[in-house]
Amino acid sequence: MSMLFSKDDRYKRNVREKREGRQAALLLLPYALLFTLFILVPVTIAIGLSFTYFDVINKPTFTGLMNYIYLFTQDTVFMKKVLPNTFLYALIVGPGGYAISFLLAWMLSQIQAIPRTIISLAIYTPSMVGQVFIGVVWKSIFSGDQRGIVNNILLELNIIDTPIQFLLTKDYFMQIMILISLWSAMGIGFLAMISGILNINEELYEAAYVDGMKNRFQEIIYITIPSMKPQMLFGAVMAIVNAFNMGWIGVTLSGANPTPEYAGQLITNHIDDYGFIRYEMGYAAAVSVMLLIIVYLFNIVAHKFFGSKDE
Amino acid sequence: MGAKINPKYFSASQIKFYLILIPLAVFMIIPVIYVINQAFKPLGELFAFPPTIFVKNPTVKNFKDLFELSGTTGIPMSRYILNSAIVTLITILLNLFITVLAAYVFSKKKFRSKKVLFEINQLALMFVPTAVAVPRFLVIVKAGMIDTWWAHVLPLAAMPVGLFLVKQFTDQIPDALIEAAVMDGANDLTVIRKVIVPLTKPALATSIVLTFQQVWGAVEASNNFITDDSMRTLAFYLSSLSTNNTVAAAGMQAAASVILFLPNLVIFIVMQSQVMNTMSHSGIK
Numbered sequence: 376m377s378m379l380f381s382k383d384d385r386y387k388r389n390v391r392e393k394r395e396g397r398q399a400a401l402l403l404l405p406y407a408l409l410f411t412l413f414i415l416v417p418v419t420i421a422i423g424l425s426f427t428y429f430d431v432i433n434k435p436t437f438t439g440l441m442n443y444i445y446l447f448t449q450d451t452v453f454m455k456k457v458l459p460n461t462f463l464y465a466l467i468v469g470p471g472g473y474a475i476s477f478l479l480a481w482m483l484s485q486i487q488a489i490p491r492t493i494i495s496l497a498i499y500t501p502s503m504v505g506q507v508f509i510g511v512v513w514k515s516i517f518s519g520d521q522r523g524i525v526n527n528i529l530l531e532l533n534i535i536d537t538p539i540q541f542l543l544t545k546d547y548f549m550q551i552m553i554l555i556s557l558w559s560a561m562g563i564g565f566l567a568m569i570s571g572i573l574n575i576n577e578e579l580y581e582a583a584y585v586d587g588m589k590n591r592f593q594e595i596i597y598i599t600i601p602s603m604k605p606q607m608l609f610g611a612v613m614a615i616v617n618a619f620n621m622g623w624i625g626v627t628l629s630g631a632n633p634t635p636e637y638a639g640q641l642i643t644n645h646i647d648d649y650g651f652i653r654y655e656m657g658y659a660a661a662v663s664v665m666l667l668i669i670v671y672l673f674n675i676v677a678h679k680f681f682g683s684k685d686e
Numbered sequence: 687m688g689a690k691i692n693p694k695y696f697s698a699s700q701i702k703f704y705l706i707l708i709p710l711a712v713f714m715i716i717p718v719i720y721v722i723n724q725a726f727k728p729l730g731e732l733f734a735f736p737p738t739i740f741v742k743n744p745t746v747k748n749f750k751d752l753f754e755l756s757g758t759t760g761i762p763m764s765r766y767i768l769n770s771a772i773v774t775l776i777t778i779l780l781n782l783f784i785t786v787l788a789a790y791v792f793s794k795k796k797f798r799s800k801k802v803l804f805e806i807n808q809l810a811l812m813f814v815p816t817a818v819a820v821p822r823f824l825v826i827v828k829a830g831m832i833d834t835w836w837a838h839v840l841p842l843a844a845m846p847v848g849l850f851l852v853k854q855f856t857d858q859i860p861d862a863l864i865e866a867a868v869m870d871g872a873n874d875l876t877v878i879r880k881v882i883v884p885l886t887k888p889a890l891a892t893s894i895v896l897t898f899q900q901v902w903g904a905v906e907a908s909n910n911f912i913t914d915d916s917m918r919t920l921a922f923y924l925s926s927l928s929t930n931n932t933v934a935a936a937g938m939q940a941a942a943s944v945i946l947f948l949p950n951l952v953i954f955i956v957m958q959s960q961v962m963n964t965m966s967h968s969g970i971k
């Protein structure tokens with residue numbers, strides 16, 4: 376753009392740039408306003424409230440780091456159940472789900488277009504069924520009486536004699552949550568990886584084979600992943616967000632917060648527990664801040680792996 | 687040698703992939719098929735033992751019951767459907783409008799704070815709304831939006847992923863094309879209408895798909911921001927049914943799930959080639 380102007384035009388250009396800047400600001404305004412109001416401001420409020428005691432009725436009173444100190448020293452449920460649960464769950468559903476979605480995307484790229492489209496649709500569908508649907512289907516699959524599909528199969532095969540209360544006891548609760556979350560985790564990150572792999576220039580593979588590449592494993596490590604790093608990063612971010620946004624799953628399955636013996640208690644349920652059940656908003660906010668920090672840490676790791684170094 | 691991506695023809699080397707992918711696809715889709723069948727089962731089959739997946743004598747009775755049930759509130763389901771349709775439509779339109787404007791600015795305009803602002807949006811890709819449900823509620827209260835339609839629409843209109851995808855797509859449009867339009871006397875809005883929108887259609891379609899998925903199934907606003915039952919949405923109403931655990935309700939719950947799910951499926955299938963096209967530009971550098 377600047378090539379169009381000579382030195383004499385500098386004044387004109389300044390005026391023009393100022394006007395452009397104003398126009399740009401105006402066009403950006405609606406998005407920026409809503410973004411600020413419903414994303415930025417709530418995060419700021421959460422940080423602010425986390426240093427207070429706030430019961431919704433009375434004005435928040437400043438308590439310094441009390442909430443955080445309590446969180447790490449007194450809140451045994453948080454330290455013993457919620458935090459380990461959240462890490463276990465998030466590690467399997469986040470990075471685990473991510474690895475699965477990459478492998479699936481890669482396998483799909485090795486077959487023909489029409490079966491690929493059909494199979495991709497089948498794998499993607501669970502990610503868009505929505506909360507109500509997930510609750511209805513999995514509650515009846517893991518129903519605690521003999522009419523539950525899983526109990527029925529296990530009884531038929533004589534593996535068990537009495538139905539297992541899958542959703543009301545702690546024994547299998549976390550495993551079931553993880554299974555369901557992985558089932559519904561193949562969302563747009565998965566789609567992004569399919570198209571990422573399909574867009575890799577075929578000559579790269581040919582050249583690498585000429586240079587002595589021997590098998591598909593090498594192909595993935597040396598060509599596929601490096602060539603689609605940006606999509607890998609997008610997929611990673613989506614996988615992390617999905618893992619933490621599925622926090623409602625345990626409460627939906629058991630129909631109660633807290634979940635049976637806190638077996639499926641994730642950090643988002645802990646926030647709801649304090650925020651909307653006990654109305655200790657200051658404390659809930661401190662837990663929210665912890666959650667945002669954990670999500671952020673996961674993202675830093677993802678960027679370390681797949682971010683481009685030149686920026 | 688090499689270049690086995692996206693093969694044109696079938697070869698024996700693909701069999702091993704099919705052996706993994708087909709059973710997996712079946713596992714993924716079976717629960718969905720089960721609920722759809724469940725929705726069309728008569729009471730006898732819902733009670734049947736052992737339980738079956740497929741319906742033998744399909745009936746639409748569950749859907750009829752669902753429509754006739756107006757619950758304790760006396761509000762018919764058609765009202766909830768209408769509410770959801772209006773809220774979803776308005777949110778999608780508003781989202782498209784603000785997203786395309788912002789994407790144009792981030793992609794084609796030069797100003798000082800641009801990089802920082804876009805970084806903030808990138809950071810917000812990992813935003814977890816449930817983490818700040820309480821502060822969001824406080825914002826809605828302060829803004830006087832409790833029990834207004836705004837409470838449904840505005841919190842979901844700005845979607846960082848949507849902006850990111852549309853911006854990536856806008857980056858592909860050559861600057862020369864926009865300069866030519868400006869030479870012809872086009873202002874920003876004309877450029878957006880005549881150049882940006884037609885050339886970013888796949889990304890806009892993707893934004894529609896994603897917004898639809900979020901808004902159509904959203905219960906946060908109805909739960910927390912709305913106290914007037916006649917202003918709540920279908921997803922909220924149907925999710926309140928799903929806490930009812932009687933077997934008689936099972937058929938209706940399945941019918942409700944299908945009603946919530948089918949529009950998502952249809953919209954995705956219609957737009958899937960556009961979505962895949964967008965995804966090829968989804969990389970984060």
